[in-house]
Amino acid sequence: MTSSTDPKTDSEPDTTSDEGVQQRDPQAAIDAQSEGRRAELDDRIFEHSAGDQQEGVPFVGAGPGDPRLLTVAGKELLEAADLVVHAGSLVNSELLDAYCAQAELVNSVGKDLEELIPLMRDAYEDGDTVVRLHSGDPAIYGAALEQMDALEHEGVPTYFVPGVTSAFAASATLRTQLTLNEVANHVAITRPQGKTLTEDEDHISEFVGMGDVTTCIYLGTHAVRDTMDRLLEDGHDPETPTAVVYHASWPDEDVIVGTIETIADRVEDAGYRASALVLIGDAVTGAGYERSFLYGDWANRGSERTSE
Incomplete structure (x- = not known):
C-alpha cells in the first residue's frame, strides 16, 4: 500500500x-x-x-x-x-x-x-x-x-x-474438536452485545440456531446470564451443551460445563466476570459424531486405483 x-x-x-x-x-x-x-x-x-x-x-x-x-x-x-x-x-x-x-x-x-x-x-x-x-x-x-x-x-x-487463540486452547482442555463430522461443520467466533456491539449486531442466537455450529464467545464472561436468557427466550434447546473455560491454559484454569439453561448459575457461583471463553454446541461434549471419510474408504481410493 x-x-x-x-x-x-x-x-x-x-x-x-x-x-x-x-x-x-x-x-x-x-x-x-x-x-x-x-x-x-x-x-x-x-x-x-x-x-x-x-x-x-x-x-x-x-x-x-x-x-x-x-x-x-x-x-x-x-x-x-x-x-x-x-x-x-x-x-x-x-x-x-x-x-x-x-x-x-x-x-x-x-x-x-x-x-x-x-x-x-x-x-x-x-x-x-x-x-x-x-x-x-x-x-x-x-x-x-x-x-x-x-x-x-x-x-x-x-x-x-x-x-494460539483461546478457543483452540479451550478445545484442547475440553478434549474435543470445534468441528466434528455430523455434529459441527462450522465455527463462529463472536462476542455479545454491549458497549461495542448493538443488539442488532449480536448474532449469537443465529449461530446457535444453525445447529451444526460451535459458537465461541469472546469478551462475554460478564454477560453469560444475559446471553443465555436471550437464547432461551428465542426458543433454543435448554439442554444444548455449553462450557466456560476460565483462563484457558493458565495455572489457574477452570472449566465449567453445563447447558444453556444451567451455565449462568454455575458461572455466577464461581464468581467469574472476565477472562473466560464461552462455547456453545454439541461439539462441547464431542458426543454423537460420525467417523470421517478421511480414514475410511475414501482414503483408500488411490491404492484401489493403483491395483486395477
Missing part, C-alpha cells in the same frame, strides 16, 4: 508535545491508511508469508496463557527485543519472565494511541528492536490494525506474527 510510507499531507493535523516535537494524529493516520487500502493492496502481501521475519515492529500473539504455547517465531522475537509493549495482565507474567528478561517492558493498559505510537516509533527510530505483544492472536479482537496503521503512517513498518 503506497500510503504506508507517504509523507504527511497538509490535511493531517499535528499535535505538539511539551518538548516541541510534532506528533501526527493517530486517527488521521488510521483514516489515511484505510483509504490507501481501498485504492491498492500492500505489495508485502505478495512478498512475505506469515512465518517470515520481516523489517519493522512485529505484532506478536502471545497465545492463550501457557508460555509453552507461544510460537517459535514469537519466542525468538521476544528474546531478541529491546522493548516489549505488552497487554498487561492479559499476558501471563511467566511468559514475560521466561522470554523478555533482557527487554524493557511497557504495559499498554491505560495508554491510548497518542502515547503508544510515539513510544514505539521513537524506540524503533533509535535503533531498538521493538515487539508489540498482544494476548492470544492479535487478529482476534486485538485492536492491532489501528496501531499498525498509525505506525506505518509514521514510516515504521509492521507485520503480524500469529498466536
Whole structure:
C-alpha cells in the first residue's frame, strides 16, 4: 500500500508535545491508511508469508496463557527485543519472565494511541528492536490494525506474527474438536452485545440456531446470564451443551460445563466476570459424531486405483 510510507499531507493535523516535537494524529493516520487500502493492496502481501521475519515492529500473539504455547517465531522475537509493549495482565507474567528478561517492558493498559505510537516509533527510530505483544492472536479482537496503521503512517513498518487463540486452547482442555463430522461443520467466533456491539449486531442466537455450529464467545464472561436468557427466550434447546473455560491454559484454569439453561448459575457461583471463553454446541461434549471419510474408504481410493 503506497500510503504506508507517504509523507504527511497538509490535511493531517499535528499535535505538539511539551518538548516541541510534532506528533501526527493517530486517527488521521488510521483514516489515511484505510483509504490507501481501498485504492491498492500492500505489495508485502505478495512478498512475505506469515512465518517470515520481516523489517519493522512485529505484532506478536502471545497465545492463550501457557508460555509453552507461544510460537517459535514469537519466542525468538521476544528474546531478541529491546522493548516489549505488552497487554498487561492479559499476558501471563511467566511468559514475560521466561522470554523478555533482557527487554524493557511497557504495559499498554491505560495508554491510548497518542502515547503508544510515539513510544514505539521513537524506540524503533533509535535503533531498538521493538515487539508489540498482544494476548492470544492479535487478529482476534486485538485492536492491532489501528496501531499498525498509525505506525506505518509514521514510516515504521509492521507485520503480524500469529498466536494460539483461546478457543483452540479451550478445545484442547475440553478434549474435543470445534468441528466434528455430523455434529459441527462450522465455527463462529463472536462476542455479545454491549458497549461495542448493538443488539442488532449480536448474532449469537443465529449461530446457535444453525445447529451444526460451535459458537465461541469472546469478551462475554460478564454477560453469560444475559446471553443465555436471550437464547432461551428465542426458543433454543435448554439442554444444548455449553462450557466456560476460565483462563484457558493458565495455572489457574477452570472449566465449567453445563447447558444453556444451567451455565449462568454455575458461572455466577464461581464468581467469574472476565477472562473466560464461552462455547456453545454439541461439539462441547464431542458426543454423537460420525467417523470421517478421511480414514475410511475414501482414503483408500488411490491404492484401489493403483491395483486395477
